[in-house]
Amino acid sequence: MVAVSQIILDNLTRIRTCKPTSSIFTEIPVVDLSEPDAKAMIVDACQEFGFFKVINHGFSMEFLTKLEDEAVKFFKLPQSEKEKSGPPNPFGYGNKQIGPNGDVGWVEYLLFCTNPELISQSPKAICPGISENLRCLVNDYVSAMKSMVCKVLEMIAEELQIEASDTLSKTIKDEKSDSCFRINHYPPCPQLGALSGRNLIGFGEHTDPQMISVGRSNNTSGLQICLRDGSWVSVPPDNSSFFFNVGDSLQVMTNGRFKSVKHRVLAHDSSSRVSMIYFGGPPLNQKITPLSSLMEEGEESLYKEFTWSEYKKSAYKTRLGDNRLKLFEKSTVN
C-alpha cells in the first residue's frame, strides 16, 4: 500500500505542487463594457493588477456553451484519437507537456494558430484531426473575440490619450497578427489526497508573452493571479464573463505603466475545468517599443528594441515560469 501511494506521489510530483492559499480575489475589477466609466476602469485595472473581468460583452451564453461542449467532446475521445491531433509543434493537441522545454502540468490542451496566412502556408500551423464542427466554432469565436479585444484596446488608447485610437488595435486587426487560441482541459485528479494537503499545478505560473489575453472557463475554480505584493489569490469562476490579462508586450508598449500579470491554474480532485484563452499578438515584424505619445518629456524606454518575432523566439527558449522580459530590460546600473 505504501509502495502504491509512493508511485502515485512520484508520478504526481513530476508535476509541481504548491502550498494551498485560501485568499479569494475579492477586489477583482469588474468592467461593464456598456457603462461610460469602462475606459477608466480598464486602465486603472491594467495599472493596478494587469487583470480584470468583463461583463456585458455581447457573446451569447448559448454560443459559449456550444463551443465548450464541442471541446469537451474532443477531450472525451480515446487518448489514441486525441494524439492524432498532436504533438503541439507548436500547434495541436498536447498532454501534460507544456512548451518545448520540459514544463509539465495536470492539463491537456489544443493550441490553434489564428493567422490565416500562416495556416495556408505551413502545415505546422494546422491543428489536425479535429471535427469540422469544432473548427467552425473556434473560427467564429476567434473572430468575435478579435472584435471585442480591438474594442477594449481602443478604449485603452482613448483613455491614455494616445493620438490614434487604433494604435494598439490595428496590430490585432492586421491580417498578419500573430495571435493564437488555446483550449485547456484540467481533468480531475483523484489521487490528489496523496499529496498531503499540497495543491497540484494544472498550469504553472507564468506571464503571457503577447499583448493581451482573454480567457473564460466553465464554472470551476483553479485560476490564480499573483498580486503586486507577491501573494497568490484565487479568481472566483464565472462562466458568463471574460477575464483579461495584460501580457509582456503591452507592458513594454506602455513602458511599464501596465504590468503583465503572473498567473497559474491549480487542479482539482473531483471536478474538471475547461478554459479557452485567446492570446492577442502583433505581426511578427512589429517593433515592440513604448508608444511615443505616451512618453513624458525626457522619459526613456525601460527596454531594448526588439520585434515580436525576436521576443517570441526568445520566449520559446525559456521555461514557463522564467522572467522572459528580463533579457530585454535596459540595465539600470550606471
Ligand SMILES: C=C1C[C@]23C[C@@]1(O)CC[C@H]2[C@@]12CC[C@H](O)[C@@](C)(C(=O)O1)[C@H]2[C@@H]3C(=O)O
Ligand atoms: C514553456 C512555454 C510554453 C509557452 C512557450 C514557452 O516556451 C514559454 C511561454 C508559454 C506560453 C504562455 C502563454 C500561452 O499559453 C502560450 C501559447 C504562449 O504563447 O506562451 C504558451 C507557450 C506554449 O504553451 O507553447
Ligand SMILES: O=C(O)CCC(=O)C(=O)O
Ligand atoms: O486555463 C486557464 O485559465 C489559464 C491558462 C493559461 O494561463 C494559458 O494557457 O496561458
Ligand SMILES: [Fe+2]
Ligand atoms: Fe497564461
